[in-house]
Amino acid sequence: MKKISAMAQEMIDVYRSWPEHAEESFNSSEKVDVKFNDILVSGMGGSGIIANILYGLTDHQIFVAKGYFLPKKIAKDTLVICNSASGNTIETLTLLKTAHKTGCKIIAFSSGGKIEKYCKDNKIPFNKYKMLNSPRTSLVFSLYTILGSLSESLGLPKTQITESISNLKKTRDLIFSADKENNPSVKLAKFMSKIPICYYSPLLLPAALRFKNDLQENCKKHAMIEEIAESCHNSINAWERPSNISPILFRKQDDHILIKKQFDVVKEYLESKKVPYFETFAPKGNLLNALINTMYHMGYATILRAISDGIDPTDIPAIRFIKARL
Numbered sequence: 001m002k003k004i005s006a007m008a009q010e011m012i013d014v015y016r017s018w019p020e021h022a023e024e025s026f027n028s029s030e031k032v033d034v035k036f037n038d039i040l041v042s043g044m045g046g047s048g049i050i051a052n053i054l055y056g057l058t059d060h061q062i063f064v065a066k067g068y069f070l071p072k073k074i075a076k077d078t079l080v081i082c083n084s085a086s087g088n089t090i091e092t093l094t095l096l097k098t099a100h101k102t103g104c105k106i107i108a109f110s111s112g113g114k115i116e117k118y119c120k121d122n123k124i125p126f127n128k129y130k131m132l133n134s135p136r137t138s139l140v141f142s143l144y145t146i147l148g149s150l151s152e153s154l155g156l157p158k159t160q161i162t163e164s165i166s167n168l169k170k171t172r173d174l175i176f177s178a179d180k181e182n183n184p185s186v187k188l189a190k191f192m193s194k195i196p197i198c199y200y201s202p203l204l205l206p207a208a209l210r211f212k213n214d215l216q217e218n219c220k221k222h223a224m225i226e227e228i229a230e231s232c233h234n235s236i237n238a239w240e241r242p243s244n245i246s247p248i249l250f251r252k253q254d255d256h257i258l259i260k261k262q263f264d265v266v267k268e269y270l271e272s273k274k275v276p277y278f279e280t281f282a283p284k285g286n287l288l289n290a291l292i293n294t295m296y297h298m299g300y301a302t303i304l305r306a307i308s309d310g311i312d313p314t315d316i317p318a319i320r321f322i323k324a325r326l
Contacts, residue, residue, distance in 0.1 A: 004307050007314040014137045019168035022140040029148030036079035042095045043083040046136035050083050052206035058154045068094045080104045085135030087113020090326050164289040171293045175300050184297050189304035191278040197224040200250040207294040214302040218313035228262050247277040253284050
């Protein structure tokens, strides 16, 4: 491995401890019992991925809000969940203030910042979690704190959550293994020399989004994602011409038979065009387990790729430029 910065090594160390951080966050979170009609989850970037995860996990109607504004359908019996790792995300703070003025039920999560202060000043339920290294590295802190607080209200079985944490430990053993030939993160990192496009199974959207975001932040690399079925009606046709793009097929082992067939046909087409592709499968188990363990493996691959390219995965100059001017 090439020489890396102290911050990059810290990022790796936090990733190495993801299972313990997840377990501690889940067990130490303050339980919240709240009644509601529907849910809106607000957050940006790494914090916003939580919204996509919850959308797939619960049977409740969930709105995903990534931006400044509340959807028009939000009512006073809507539970608004605001999440910002830094606690200073301007979009999430703005939406929080609007939701408070609207009279919605609110619970906010962050590591502190302006969101914590606003909640305390206005007596809004607030749950604090740790942030180490960066918001994206701290995904398990926010996710498992929220799950610990709201799993009963959301109707999420505790066994599914504990299963996902248990399997994080197995995934860690795999991706931090010195056996590079069987290490999925090492193999994926090597493949991503070009611009990746990730074709994903429908239920894996949160993990695909997270992968794209990790590539853009850690590797400073353009990346695209496409839902496999939709891609077969438009973007697949772009492979009729040579390209500096590499396809990644991101599948579930228990995909619906129609989705399995779609992936197999796409593989056949790519092979007919002599286009190299990388195929990876989310682990078996409940959806939370599939999502978080895939995020672990694929996220770590982006760190390895960044280091291989001589890029500091922790540095985000463009994001700092934008935030300083908002």
